[in-house]
Amino acid sequence: MTKKEFDYSLYLVTGRDLLPPAKDYLESLEEALKGGVTLVQVREKTADTGEILDVARKTKELCDKYDVPVIIDDRIDIALAMGADGVHLGQTDMPVPIARALLPPDTVIGKTCNTPEHVRVAISEGADYVGVGPVRGTQTKKVKHPVVGPRGIGEMLQVLDGTDVKAVAIAGINSTNVLHCLWGSVSPTGHQLDGVAVVSDIMASQDPYASSKRLSDAIKAFYRSPLRTFSQGLSTAPYKVEGIKTAVGSILRSVKQFSPLVHQITNNVVTNQSANATLALGASPIMATAPEEMADLSKVTGALLVNFGTIQNLDGMLEAGRNTNINRKPIVFDPVGVGATAYRRESAQGLLSAWQATVLKGNAGELAAIANSSEVQAKGVDSLGQGFADPASFVRKLARQHRCIVVLTGVTDWVSDGHAVARLSNGHALLGEITGSGCMVGTAVATFCAGASTAAAAGRAADAEDDGMLVRGDMFVAAIGGVLAITIAAEIAAAREDVKGSGTFLPALIDELGKLTAEDLASRANIALV
Ligand SMILES: Cc1ncc(COP(=O)(O)OP(=O)(O)O)c(N)n1
Numbered sequence: 001m002t003k004k005e006f007d008y009s010l011y012l013v014t015g016r017d018l019l020p021p022a023k024d025y026l027e028s029l030e031e032a033l034k035g036g037v038t039l040v041q042v043r044e045k046t047a048d049t050g051e052i053l054d055v056a057r058k059t060k061e062l063c064d065k066y067d068v069p070v071i072i073d074d075r076i077d078i079a080l081a082m083g084a085d086g087v088h089l090g091q092t093d094m095p096v097p098i099a100r101a102l103l104p105p106d107t108v109i110g111k112t113c114n115t116p117e118h119v120r121v122a123i124s125e126g127a128d129y130v131g132v133g134p135v136r137g138t139q140t141k142k143v144k145h146p147v148v149g150p151r152g153i154g155e156m157l158q159v160l161d162g163t164d165v166k167a168v169a170i171a172g173i174n175s176t177n178v179l180h181c182l183w184g185s186v187s188p189t190g191h192q193l194d195g196v197a198v199v200s201d202i203m204a205s206q207d208p209y210a211s212s213k214r215l216s217d218a219i220k221a222f223y224r225s226p227l228r229t230f231s232q233g234l235s236t237a238p239y240k241v242e243g244i245k246t247a248v249g250s251i252l253r254s255v256k257q258f259s260p261l262v263h264q265i266t267n268n269v270v271t272n273q274s275a276n277a278t279l280a281l282g283a284s285p286i287m288a289t290a291p292e293e294m295a296d297l298s299k300v301t302g303a304l305l306v307n308f309g310t311i312q313n314l315d316g317m318l319e320a321g322r323n324t325n326i327n328r329k330p331i332v333f334d335p336v337g338v339g340a341t342a343y344r345r346e347s348a349q350g351l352l353s354a355w356q357a358t359v360l361k362g363n364a365g366e367l368a369a370i371a372n373s374s375e376v377q378a379k380g381v382d383s384l385g386q387g388f389a390d391p392a393s394f395v396r397k398l399a400r401q402h403r404c405i406v407v408l409t410g411v412t413d414w415v416s417d418g419h420a421v422a423r424l425s426n427g428h429a430l431l432g433e434i435t436g437s438g439c440m441v442g443t444a445v446a447t448f449c450a451g452a453s454t455a456a457a458a459g460r461a462a463d464a465e466d467d468g469m470l471v472r473g474d475m476f477v478a479a480i481g482g483v484l485a486i487t488i489a490a491e492i493a494a495a496r497e498d499v500k501g502s503g504t505f506l507p508a509l510i511d512e513l514g515k516l517t518a519e520d521l522a523s524r525a526n527i528a529l530v
């Protein structure tokens, strides 16, 4: 018996208790269907059986008009009585094989999963799809399991590799975070969600048509090109060194032309020199930290840098990142000293779950801690030893896992978008003798990301393709540009006669950043694609 093929992309789970006053259930449902809902689950937790059956029948009658299948939550008897297309079962509901034996053979069965082990069991039991989560916090129900975030969803998706079991994420999804959810919920093997399940963003809406249309537009735009990265190497021709050199030069020109606002939440050791480095490159720094101002600020900034060297403003970092994602601007995350304490490790994982970083930057010790690798150790903010045996493979894998650009700094710097890997061999030993040179690299990367995304937004009107993008512009090239700006300016500064040591080096570095040209970048950049 062939199974029914569902479109899981915008899966509405109903909740009549959430309807705004005076809003009729069936009217609201019809508006949601017109807005683009592709699958409906009748979820009734308190009504009597007769009422649930009535609601389910009416739901099916309406959904049939739109060719949208109906699934019943928990109740096999109701599903049988009204001829549902499927049922959804929780961890403590009837086991899938027993439900399968009771239901017509083409009935689709979904199962709630909160861990990779749940997913393994659901596959072995013969579930057709899994509802994975909770991906975020939700007010709609008391969830027993901790929020797993997009990374936790990615781990569950990997278990589905090689099966045709579908997956939707659930909990806390709305039109402002749906792109982050879809983008970030990916396994290191590239396994993605088939859709998202939404309750309150549609059910509690005064305008369910508009709410579901907003969700539907973002979801459709995402799925038009779901394998995208923050770079353009996959969608256009593969990268070439000469092309990268030209592109970083034009991003530097864009920074000077648009002078974007670069919002930096950074540590108190480097705040001043980071702001000066931003100014020297031609952009405008703002070092705001209060959570209350993030919504306003993110509308006007070009990019956000979150550097948590002296973590004091975790709430500000959370809010800044969430709002920067909503406004589709780049976020550079520099988890300084992340391996040093459990608090830093938990904070970093919390931030990486709450928002989607565009660039993840760190030294070998920091990135090893993010990747849970014991290959490289750290002492405080410094990396120990020789680094990774195979840095190219490490950055490529980490970039895929976090679906972002990864910058690994050291004597040699490595940048990857999960596909291409660039090895950058510029710099000077004096960079290791001043405090905060790594933090300045983060600042320069954020400045170049701001330049690239501002130029991309200015260069053409937003089109339907852009609706699926979290950030516009090529962030792989921007990250390379930021690294090169600091390392090349360092080479020029170190060669100056007036530079006698680290004390005279820092101001000279700021001077040379200010004088850096596109031509300097192109002629001095030592880039290899590996
Ligand atoms: C798509 C989807 N995913 C998860 C759930 C939750 O189902 P369950 O665990 O049975 O919890 P209740 O819905 O009974 O509260 C769902 N309904 N749909």
Ligand SMILES: Cc1nc(C(=O)O)sc1CCOP(=O)(O)O
Pocket: 013, 112, 133, 134, 135, 137, 138, 139, 140, 141, 143, 170, 171, 172, 173, 197, 198, 199, 200, 201
């Ligand atoms: C029904 C349900 N199940 C969940 C789970 O985590 O298993 S969360 C949830 C409700 C999700 O509602 P909203 O979209 O309003 O956040």
